[in-house]
Amino acid sequence: MRCFFQNLTSVLAVFTVLVGGQAVTTAQSTDFQLTLLHTNDTHGHLLPYSYPEHFSPGAPEGMLVSRRDIGGAARRSTLVKKVRAEKGHDTLLIDSGDICDGTPFSTEYHGSADVAVMNTIGYDIACPGNHEYNNTLAQVKTMAAAARFQLISANSTVRADGKLLYTPYIIRNIQGTRVAFFGLMTYDARTYPAAKTEVQMEEPIAVAKQLVPELRKQADFVVAVTHIGVDEDVKLAAEVPGIDVIVGGHTHTLLPHPLFVPRPLDTSDHSVHGTVIVQDFQWAGTLGRLDLKIHHEKGHAATVATYSGKLLPITAAVPEDKQVADVIKKYWDPISAKYARKIGETADDITTIGDDLCEYNIVADAVKEKTGADFVMENLGGVRAPYVRGSITYGDAITADPFGNKIVTFKASGVQIKKMLLVFQPAVAGLAYTIDHGKLTRAEIAGQPIEDSRTYSGATNTYLAQTLLKDIPLKVTTENARLDASIQYITRHSPVHAAYDGRRKISE
Ligand SMILES: [Zn+2]
Numbered sequence: 259m260r261c262f263f264q265n266l267t268s269v270l271a272v273f274t275v276l277v278g279g280q281a282v283t284t285a286q287s288t289d290f291q292l293t294l295l296h297t298n299d300t301h302g303h304l305l306p307y308s309y310p311e312h313f314s315p316g317a318p319e320g321m322l323v324s325r326r327d328i329g330g331a332a333r334r335s336t337l338v339k340k341v342r343a344e345k346g347h348d349t350l351l352i353d354s355g356d357i358c359d360g361t362p363f364s365t366e367y368h369g370s371a372d373v374a375v376m377n378t379i380g381y382d383i384a385c386p387g388n389h390e391y392n393n394t395l396a397q398v399k400t401m402a403a404a405a406r407f408q409l410i411s412a413n414s415t416v417r418a419d420g421k422l423l424y425t426p427y428i429i430r431n432i433q434g435t436r437v438a439f440f441g442l443m444t445y446d447a448r449t450y451p452a453a454k455t456e457v458q459m460e461e462p463i464a465v466a467k468q469l470v471p472e473l474r475k476q477a478d479f480v481v482a483v484t485h486i487g488v489d490e491d492v493k494l495a496a497e498v499p500g501i502d503v504i505v506g507g508h509t510h511t512l513l514p515h516p517l518f519v520p521r522p523l524d525t526s527d528h529s530v531h532g533t534v535i536v537q538d539f540q541w542a543g544t545l546g547r548l549d550l551k552i553h554h555e556k557g558h559a560a561t562v563a564t565y566s567g568k569l570l571p572i573t574a575a576v577p578e579d580k581q582v583a584d585v586i587k588k589y590w591d592p593i594s595a596k597y598a599r600k601i602g603e604t605a606d607d608i609t610t611i612g613d614d615l616c617e618y619n620i621v622a623d624a625v626k627e628k629t630g631a632d633f634v635m636e637n638l639g640g641v642r643a644p645y646v647r648g649s650i651t652y653g654d655a656i657t658a659d660p661f662g663n664k665i666v667t668f669k670a671s672g673v674q675i676k677k678m679l680l681v682f683q684p685a686v687a688g689l690a691y692t693i694d695h696g697k698l699t700r701a702e703i704a705g706q707p708i709e710d711s712r713t714y715s716g717a718t719n720t721y722l723a724q725t726l727l728k729d730i731p732l733k734v735t736t737e738n739a740r741l742d743a744s745i746q747y748i749t750r751h752s753p754v755h756a757a758y759d760g761r762r763k764i765s766e
Contacts, residue, residue: 279348281433288554289563290433291347295338296538296546298353298485298507301360301389301642302660303541304375304586306330306574308646310607317610318512318539324573329543332578332586335379337545337570339579347549348432351380353407354507354537355387355443355485359660360642362597362653363589368393369401371589378585381407385441386414386424387485387508391450391457392661398423398452410441410483412469413460414453423457426469429477435554438477440469442484442494444508462486466498474500479552479560481505488513488537495519495533502562503550504535512539516548516567534565544569597653601745602752609644609756613763616756617644617658618685623757624747625740626687629667631717633675633689633703637682640721650752655745663719665738668730672710676701678727683764692763700763 281290309325319325342349357372358364364372369390376384384407390398395416402409402424412426427440442462447453466482473480482501484491487509495501496519513536520532538546548567554560608616618641622634643657670678678684679691680698689708692700701708708714719740723732748754 279433280346283434286556288434288556290435290552290554292432292437292550292552293341293344293347293349294481294503294505294536294546294548294550295341295349295351296354296505296536296548297334297542298505298538298546299356299387299510299540300331300353300372300542301356301540302358302364302372303329303361303543304331304363304371305361305590306333307541307543307657309543310609310644310646312607312611313609314611318510321512321514322543323571327574329541329572330578331375331379331542332580332583333572333574333576334542334545335579335582336576337572338379341547350382350430352439352483352505353381353384354483354505355385356389356507357384357387359389359392360541361657361660362593364660365656366593367589368397370397370404371586373401373404374589375582375585377404377406378582379579383408383410383428383439383483385409385411385483385485385507386443388444388447388450391447391452393452395452395456408439410439411443412440413442413445413462413465414447415458415460417456417458427473429473435479435552435560436477437479437481437560438473439481439483440466440473442466442482442486444486444490463490463494463497466494466501470498470500474559478554484508487511488517488535491535491537492517492519495535496521501533502560503548504533505546505548506535506537509537510540511537512569513537513567514569516565531561534562534567536567538569542572544571546570597651597656599652600649601652601655602748602754603649604645604647604748604755605753606756607644607647608754611758614756614758614760615641615685615762616758617641619687619757619759619761620645620747620754621659621740621744622685622687624743625665625717625719627747628738628743629665629717630715631667631688632714634687634717635678635682635684635689635722636686636719637684637722640719641685645754650748650754652745655741655748659741659744661721663721663740664734665717665740665743666720666723666732666734667715667717668723668727668732669713670716670730672708672712672714674730675703675708675714675716676710682722683762684722686761690761692765694765696766 448459553563
């Protein structure tokens with residue numbers, strides 16, 4: 259790992275600024291309560307939003323107490339203030355990354371509106387996510403300079419000067435206990451624009467293996483603030499001893515209760531018994547709350563004595579914090595006419611139910627209509643929100659398709675198409691397929707079985723083309739934004755209907 263520890267001394271900061279908590283101290287030990295409020299993957303959702311009423315069995319939306327008119331940063335702020343006003347515990351507000359990419363705020367302000375709102379809510383600590391790197395490095399630095407909260411991340415190094423882009427960790431003195439917070443970003447960020455040429459990403463768990471033993475020398479309690487996804491969080495907890503809590507993000511995972519990764523009791527100085535992991539789904543429709551009782555025996559590491567975590571609903575019943583609402587208004591007013599413009603309507607919730615990815619189908623159908631290609635493939639993860647029954651605005655279309663992808667056309671043989679279907683299991687148009695336990699049992703274009711040696715015309719988006727279709731000659735038609743195709747399609751076919759038509763079937 260390059261240039262890591264040489265940077266630490268210059269960036270280390272120690273804070274002692276907490277109020278509200280009460281510690282119970284004896285000659286041998288101190289016990290105190292620490293509450294961590296947390297969000298992740300807010301993706302520009304500063305205003306309230308709704309989920310469809312219909313969703314797949316087992317989908318995380320089903321665990322929410324409310325799905326209509328939820329979230330909104332002004333309401334979130336009211337909840338944060340309420341928890342901060344409670345007696346008996348110190349409170350920190352933490353975000354685990356991906357504030358960018360998702361709504362018109364992201365399209366227009368590239369994260370700056372989100373930082374301004376987070377400043378007003380009073381965030382304490384945040385780790386950046388991969389979507390922050392969908393900006394230029396200059397914009398990444400602008401956001402960091404504007405943040406009045408502490409941004410931490412230990413695995414991003416600027417190539418030009420070899421220095422860490424962010425402060426890797428901070429240590430706060432909470433009720434006499436030194437609590438370290440360090441940040442990690444997913445290694446996948448290395449494919450994002452700001453990182454591609456200008457930022458060197460290090461593998462997060464490898465970085466943690468070096469950093470945590472150093473932190474344990476300086477701190478009594480260690481919290482990782484991560485944007486690496488819940489599976490990697492579990493791996494981090496299992497492979498890197500000495501992390502008490504992980505406040506995670508990236509996989510948009512709804513954890514109604516914290517995960518706990520136990521480790522064999524060891525007798526070394528920092529014998530935490532395991533790691534508590536939390537994550538708050540997405541878009542801050544809820545506010546994560548983790549209450550920790552921390553026991554600190556003199557001369558030993560502090561440990562989690564008890565913990566309890568939940569996701570607090572942010573519903574229309576929560577009043578807005580006027581100050582935060584005013585900041586949001588300042589950013590929304592100049593762009594509202596553009597984005598509140600109605601482009602059409604839908605008679606159904608256009609969402610994913612089972613294998614029918616209807617929010618993708620509408621994009622794929624739009625691209626097929628625009629290009630006249632025999633078939634269209636769109637990658638999973640590339641359409642970011644459903645359409646809720648009712649009117650569809652330009653802002654809704656941007657929220658579904660926020661990445662500025664262009665349409666790419668190409669030619670592929672039947673053999674190549676079948677391989678792509680098996681590997682990517684994409685959303686499709688003009689094509690129907692079934693994968694049954696790893697075998698392609700149906701593959702049809704225009705209702706006819708795909709012929710192995712025949713050449714077909716295909717269309718996809720720039721992201722899928724650049725990262726996944728490397729061996730196929732592509733014609734990049736950059737004048738056609740995928741979003742524009744979707745908007746034209748929705749307007750032309752309004753009211754649009756969801757295509758729950760079984761064009762894609764996967765059984766595993
Ligand atoms: Zn992410």
